[in-house]
Amino acid sequence: MSRGRKDDTMNDNDFNENTDPLRIIPLGGLGEIGLNMMAYECGGDILIVDCGLMFPEPDMLGIDYVIPDIGWLRERAGRVRGICLTHGHEDHIGALPFVLQELNVPLFGTALTLGFVNEKLREYKLDDLVELVTVRPRQSVDLGCFRVEFLRVAHSVVDGCALAITTPEGVVIHTGDFKIDQTPVDGQLTDLASLSRYAEAGVLALLSDSTNVEREGFTLSEKYVGEAFAEIFPKCPGRIIVAAFSSSIHRVQQVVDVAVAHGRKILLNGRSMIANVRIARQLGYLTISDSDLMDLKELGHLSPEQVCIISTGSQGEPMSALTRIAMDDHKQIKLEKGDTVILSSRVIPGNERTISELINHLYRRGAEVFHEKVSEVHVSGHASQEELKLMLNTVRPRFFIPIHGEYRHLVKHIQLARKVGIPEERCILATNGDVVAFYADTAAIVEKIDSGRVFVDGKGVGDVGNVVLKDRKHLSEDGMVVVIIGINQSSGALIYGPDIVSRGFVFEDESQDYLETSRAVVLEALDELNDEMRCDSEEVKQAVRQALRRFFKKSIERRPVILPVIMEM
Amino acid sequence: MSRGRKDDTMNDNDFNENTDPLRIIPLGGLGEIGLNMMAYECGGDILIVDCGLMFPEPDMLGIDYVIPDIGWLRERAGRVRGICLTHGHEDHIGALPFVLQELNVPLFGTALTLGFVNEKLREYKLDDLVELVTVRPRQSVDLGCFRVEFLRVAHSVVDGCALAITTPEGVVIHTGDFKIDQTPVDGQLTDLASLSRYAEAGVLALLSDSTNVEREGFTLSEKYVGEAFAEIFPKCPGRIIVAAFSSSIHRVQQVVDVAVAHGRKILLNGRSMIANVRIARQLGYLTISDSDLMDLKELGHLSPEQVCIISTGSQGEPMSALTRIAMDDHKQIKLEKGDTVILSSRVIPGNERTISELINHLYRRGAEVFHEKVSEVHVSGHASQEELKLMLNTVRPRFFIPIHGEYRHLVKHIQLARKVGIPEERCILATNGDVVAFYADTAAIVEKIDSGRVFVDGKGVGDVGNVVLKDRKHLSEDGMVVVIIGINQSSGALIYGPDIVSRGFVFEDESQDYLETSRAVVLEALDELNDEMRCDSEEVKQAVRQALRRFFKKSIERRPVILPVIMEM
Structure with a gap:
């Protein structure tokens, strides 16, 4: 697959800035969790990796989403060759509907990632306007002077990839989100072999996921969750409701396998769960036989021990399916003594109190509840310290830039890299807006561009600024x-x-x-x-x-x- | 010590309700964390145990504190014989300044507990109006028909007690907050011997702390934290700042001991830290020699490796000492590379994001940070499952009522009690306002009284209700x-x-x-x-x-x- 450089782009404004051979510019996700977006600039071409959103922090009153400020890209729109997506999580694809309205460039990703993206674009009526190019792992695409090879990584969403980006100045490995799961549900291991192949030839820089750098040891395999289900299910006398992120297709597969083995039918609850299961089944990433899948309307025809409901709402979102069940306000589902609810997901920071209240309400309804704190019904999708070291030692990069993390995660990840022998001067602590330029055999932060966050509130993108938020905060207090x-x-x-x-x-x-x-x-x-x-x-x-x-x-x-x-x- | 029943109280209104021999009425803390307050009613007398507040939840916009609704007590004020305090934490004593304005009754507690209470009453100019009676462990007080013996328990605040309440109907053990620490810093073990003595004679009911019922095994001893300090301190090249709850006198003692052993001086930062250290030293609960304690103003005279600052602000409170340090906005303290900050406290649910931001800012200042998630610099003060079982088996009560917990904690604690052999019909799941009455050899919830939460906003107590909060929420969003x-x-x-x-x-x-x-x-x-x-x-x-x-x-x-x-x- 190859995409030539368009001739007209050589006339783009301020092209003279591009005197450095290779520049890497984080537009989001370095110094924060979420909002991941990275620009690679070389020889007049710009390549973007990921385009994520962030859910608002508690002090962003009334805000629906936060997206990266793409002012810098807007001025260079003609030079952007495309957006490569590592995987289909919101913090990597969620800003696409907003960004693509200003920057219509082709998207590259694996089948499931683009399946999720397409669903999103359809919602915003953009699906006919944007070119989606499906890439298989170990396949490469040429984007201007960049050649990008997609390499399989294990993660909590299926079909995730790291990117090996060959530039005129050398190879950059961009991990995306990953873990090194030795027993992934689909058998697709993180492609350490390909990474080693690049390492043998020499890697200029490694950009690696810092999310779990504070955790010692190895992250447990996704398979552990299936084992926990297999222990819990036979003991449940009534209905079972499993709440999970709708993008966690492996998780859904494991629930399905255990449920069917115990004679339960699968019923789906929640709009995004229904959509994502449909997409994943169509693309062959999820196996549920038609006879095992039933509509929620048919719930009344089943006895409690025949029921397994897979639901959204694991974060206790006020209007979600699970919250309505917990508040005894759901059209079809009324909890009873003997029913079991499994929250098979992590608690997103900031949601602790809400989820805690959700669990209390489920108990008030008479249900038994399993959640991350009391049972192994969830494992992380991100690499812990030993896996991060393995990645560093496998790739053996000349330069290391930690990505995906708050400031402290980036600091800790550099401490870890130092431990496996990467010299201090080759570890670069960059945050959003820092331009990392690579010269001959050095790399350094050479300038800071305007970057930041744009608030989406209702239909307004960017019109709510700090004054409005400050007023809302003041109003909220007194x-x-x-x-x-x-x-x-x-x-x-x-x-x-x-x-x-x-x-x-x-x-x-x-x-x-x-x-x-x-x-x-x-x-x-x-x-x-x-x-x-x-x-x-x-x-x-x-x-x-x-x-x-x-x-x-x-x-x-x-x-x-x-x-x-x-x-x- | 004995306090007779006042004659006039026999004329109190609606005394006829008191046909049940013994009634236990939770006014706060059952179905929520914080706000602990329990009424015992028998033979015309009312005894209150604890009088705590709760810090506002995120949706209680602009609220400063939450206190229990004491409407029920107000109508029976003449029959209240006193308030017994188990220990000096805010969630057990914090509502006193508000409640005592309406209900002037004597307070009973150990020396440090009353030391903290007195400081609080002074702030509200109530210290001359309220009678404080100091009680030593294994000492009893008579309050109407109740005899209350204070029994030592280990907890994160020094000088905590359980109460053995002898009533005409039998003995009730009210644990307060506790853990069964085998190596407490002051050597004062949880008094299992006295509890066993009561058990031998027969205990009518056990009311036991449910906070940590979701944790398996035993809670680590407070001594572990001292060992963690002893490992960290010698590796710190610069200044050390330890943030802890100012009521955690044992924690402060352990910091002091390790700091002094490594030639560091102690400097206190934060108003409540200075006050509580003063009180604890005066009462003999904390040993710091005058020569080791220096004023923060003298910081400039010390080289970094001579400095150990003990500070408040471990929850990232916006105006707190530690937050000001992290934002580089503190008058005396400016962080530098080489400095170390230890957050020796738990993350109170709801504060996760704030504390996470605090840590990021500390790293931005160049400091190294140790916190609960990455190092053993904090242990809980509450009993885990094995300790809770030990308490149940030691006391062997006829009836069991879990206290101090959200709804799910109460449910889980009953599941635990069932495991050690307490029959289901003798486990009582009561929440705030439920009146538990004891007849002959049964106990049951017989009615529900009005109870609830009162919001304190500025000087206003109770004038902010749900309409105002709903408006604030609405204002805050758009x-x-x-x-x-x-x-x-x-x-x-x-x-x-x-x-x-x-x-x-x-x-x-x-x-x-x-x-x-x-x-x-x-x-x-x-x-x-x-x-x-x-x-x-x-x-x-x-x-x-x-x-x-x-x-x-x-x-x-x-x-x-x-x-x-x-x-x-």
Whole structure:
């Protein structure tokens, strides 16, 4: 497969910047978990690896998704040859619907990865506009001066790949997310043989997944989860509900295998679970016979010991299928004593309290619950320290750049690389926006480009900034008080109000007295202004704000947002 | 020590409810972590055990503390004989300053517990008003018909006790928080001997700590943390900062011992750390020689390898000492490469992201960081499964009531009790407000009283309810839009506005166009009303709200709080 360089692109603006032979520029995922996106720039060509999103952190109030800022790419759009995707997780493909609207370039990935991507593009009505190119492991594509070979890695989503990127300056190995599972469910081992082949010829740089660098030893094989299921299932008297990430096709396969062996039918719950199972079956990554798969509507025809429901909602998302079941608010499923719920997924940081509440509610419904903390019903998809060392020793790169991790993970991964003998000066701690340039036989961070995060809120992409978020935070803590005052602009006389309305503060029910007192405070503040000052809206606003702020702080120690509205009449 | 029943109390209202010989009524802490408070009622007397607070959950926006609703006690104030405190943690003593304002009764506890309580009461200027009675382990107090013996238990705070409560109906063992540490730092073992003595005579009920019921095996001894310090300290080239809970006096002692052995001076950072160390030293629970303790102001006179700072802020609280250090915003302490920070505390659920960010910032400053996840620098203060079984088997109660736990912990603790042979019908799963009554030789939940949580926000106790919180939540997600309209009440003509102001929405900077369009939407909605309807404020408000809601949803998919203000002119 080969894609030539388009002639017109040589005229692209600011091409002169490209005096360094090879530049690697992280646009997301270095210094944070999620939002993975990396640009490789060489000889006028730009190659992008992954294009992920991040779910909002707790202080990003009201935000739906976070995507990388692609301002830098936007200015160089004509030189982008394509996006290579390592695997089909949201933090690697989730920003595509937003980024492709501005940057229409072909996508390269394995069949399942592109299956998931296509589903996503269909939702955003982009599926007819974007070219998807399916690549098999050990197959290469040429993108301008880059040759990219896809190499199998084991991970929690099926069909994941590392990339061996051959550039005019040397080979870069970009691991994507990986673990070195010795007994993967599909038998597809991490392709250490190919990595060794590249290592023999010499690797310029290794960019390796840092997610689990704080964990000692080896990550358990995915097969362990199947064994845990095999232990739990025979002891369950009633229905079994397994909640898992809908992209975890291996996990689903293992549930199916154990369930069918124990005479249970499979019923799917949750939109993305139904979609992903359909895609994975169509592409041959998941084996469920039609006779074992039933529609949730048929639940009533089965006795409890014949039922295995595979569901989304393992993070306790408020509107999810599993939360509705836990709150006894699900159309088809009503939990009873004897039922078992297995949360076969990790707790995403930030969701601890929500999931904890979910489990409490499941117990209130009478179910028994198995989860990561009390049973081995989940294993990680990321390499632990010993696997990371094995990757470093297999690839033996000249330079090492840790990727996919918060700042501390990157630091720890470099400490690990130092332990296996990579000299300090060849370990590069880069974070988003750092441009790593490779010269002759050195590499260094040579500049910092604008990078960052863009918030998606509803249909708005990027219009919610820090001021809005700061206001939302302030509003969320003590609510808002609006004061409406009408002032005659010639006499300075008060001719309307003050009217006070509030939300999220205290003025409810029996707080009428407090409202009256607040009004008096405003009147007093106005009295202290002379006629001229009262004709100046800004002056009045400031006086009102100050007086109320002081009064609220002293009387009840709260600091609501105070919004004076002055009508000039 | 003895406190007789006051004569006047026999006239207390609704005393007739007390037909059951013994009633146990959880007012907090059963079905939640924190907020521990239990009432024992017998023969006209009420005894309270503990009076804790809870730090707000993420959805309790702007709330400072959560305390138990004591409405039920308020109506029976004259019959309350006193509050016995098991130990000095916030979730057992933190609500005292609020509760004592309504219920002035004597407090009973060990010296350190009351030392912490007194500090708290001083802050609220209550210290002169409340009677504190110091009790030593194995000492008893009589409170009405109750005799309460305090029995030593090991826990993460020094001087903790279980209570053996002798009632006319039998003995109840109330463990408080405990672990069965075989090598506690102060040598004070959990008093299994006394518990056995009660068991021999027969125990009516055991109420036991469920916090760690999901953990298998035994909880590690506090001494392990000292050993971890002893391994880490000699390897640290620069300054060492240990962050710990200021109430963890044993932890502080172990830091001090290792630091002094390595020639480091102790400097304290954080208000509560300074206060608690002072109290513990005064009472003889902590040994630091004056020559080893230095003021933080003297930091400049010490070389890095002479410094050990013990600090608060292990939870990444925004204004805390440690966070300021991590953000390079601390007056005296500036981190450098070579410095080491040890987070010697657990991650309180809900704080995961904040602490994770704290650690990243510490690494950015150049420090090395040890924390619970990567090193054994913290152990729990609560009993794991094997210890809980040992407690059950030692006390051999007739009835078992799990306490201190979320719903799932209570369920799991009963499963554990069943395993050691307590029959199902003698395990009582009670949650807050359930009245457990003991008859002859049965016990059962006989009614549910009003219980719940009261929010403290600034100086306001209980004035923030669910409507205010719901508004804050709504405001936090999409902000607020205020629309001001003046309408002539005789003609229905629009004579002012519409003015639109917003906070936390989108109307910033370049959104002027959108603001204009929104104004047009309001005008259109007003046009559709006839003159009569326009004179009805409610009618106008509803029309404006509906039109804007529809417009915002369609154009940008957001749902701000819309607050129309109609001036009748």
